[in-house]
Amino acid sequence: MTESVGGMGETGGMLLSEVVETSTGLAGTRSRLKKAELIAGLLATATDPDETEVVVTYLSGELRQRRTGVGWRTLADAPEPAETPSLTVAEVDRAFAELAVLAGPGSQARKREAVDALFGRATEAEQQFLRLLVGGELRQGALDGVMADAVARATGIPLEKIRAATMLRGAAAPVAVAVLTEGEAGLAQFGLEVGRGVQPMLAQSATSVAEALAKTGTPAALEWKLDGIRIQAHRDGSKVVVYTRTLDDITVRVPEVVSAVLALDAEQVVLDGELIALKSDGRPEAFQVTGSRTATRAATGPDSVPLTPYFFDILHQDGQDLLGLDGATRHEWLSKLIPEEQRIPRLVTDDAEAGHAFFADAVKRGHEGVMVKSLTVPYEAGRRGSGWVKVKQTHTLDLLVLAAEWGHGRRTGWLSNLHLGARDSETGEFVMLGKTFKGLTDELLRWQTERFQELEVRRDSYTVYLRPEVVVEIAFDGVQTSPRYPAGMALRFARVLRYREDKRPDDVDTVQTVRAIHEGAVDE
């Protein structure tokens, strides 16, 4: 262990440079076993729980502070790097903790000073590491999953137990610290705690109800998939806390949820649900409306858009943990506690045809599609298992590739991100509706990189612009209002299905067609 040299009166502890070296090693191998070994090796040299916690979070690609107010722009111009490493892990964590609480007039300048002080003591490699860490772009092939595996291997504790504790605790680092310092006995402290967010259960995708039913097994429950914000509501007596999918606390922004939960006939409860803005006729507002209202802090007043909470699962009630129970039993508990108008409409069936009719009805009512849920699996916090499967309505269009941007990371050297345009039937011009990088195989990336440069008309440092010749079939979930694109519309979740070399630019779909979808005039 090297002592800190020439620091600011620091006493020692692990150097940041040791973390940076390990991170470089992680990026240098694709083997997850090797990554786990490297992580375990460094964790073994940590001297105290605090240090262990910081190292665990850094090697998972995160800062310990949820928000610091420092981003890529602030870090773009940093002072000259130091020649030799001296920063300790503890010093770096403290520096970010201080940055995180800076606010008010003049805070930008003070942030600048604090960042310069920190980065002035960092070597070139350390500066680069911190930049990527802050930006959440470490890309060393190790995040929470690999970290959990590393901790399991280092301690000999089954991965499943570590994972379960992590999901219930809602965070990886405290669990890692507990087992690294106390062994398996350290896991005993982690269970569902009313008031503390649990990683929500996630869903796989399927393209049809029949395919979804094949994954979940039958009979299964189908529920409308609402296009809103995922919420997890905790009540302990008179205290209510509402969390988002990433366990951000949004309680003060959603009084509707607080009052709904306080009205329930239970002292303690943990509920999973969806929050959505509805029009006066009961149809859902565009996601942007729900998102905007939910993001607004002081969301009261006459002009405020009301939100409606729906609940679809229950994890705890009055001292009893329910998340280990099967889906059917949990829903019985839910039905007894939650009034029908606050539950998501649901159909239990083993018939794909009946299921499809339920799906079609949900879509007709303006919803995204359905969730298909196994009746037999427990609530698998944080898992994306086959117990829950989503089926969404999608659209497809033939569009023109207007340009393509150079990729990053494993896509470096390939043209990756496509600019997509529809034809304006009145002017004959092509109008950009958004970009996509999704759905491309390596083979396709190779092909388009070559082909697009043959069609190049000009380029800048990010983008190659093309002659309007390449037609691509695009899938997307819907059309949203856009403040950025010229038609005032953008595609939501666009992805490539295939190139259409059999089609000509005149064949691509029109802006007018897209507008019709936007206005809900087209059913596909």
Add this chain to the structure above:
DNA sequence: TTCCGACAGTGGGGTCGCAAT
């Protein structure tokens, strides 16, 4: 030996709050 679950990476559009201009 092949199959498949879990993970990480590669980015997309939109909105609000805040500080500076």
Add this chain to the structure above:
DNA sequence: ATTGCGACCCCACTATCGGAA
């Protein structure tokens, strides 16, 4: 009042590793 940045909401898809079958 406007602008730029940071943070967070929604997210689809492919490649890969390593254990399961």
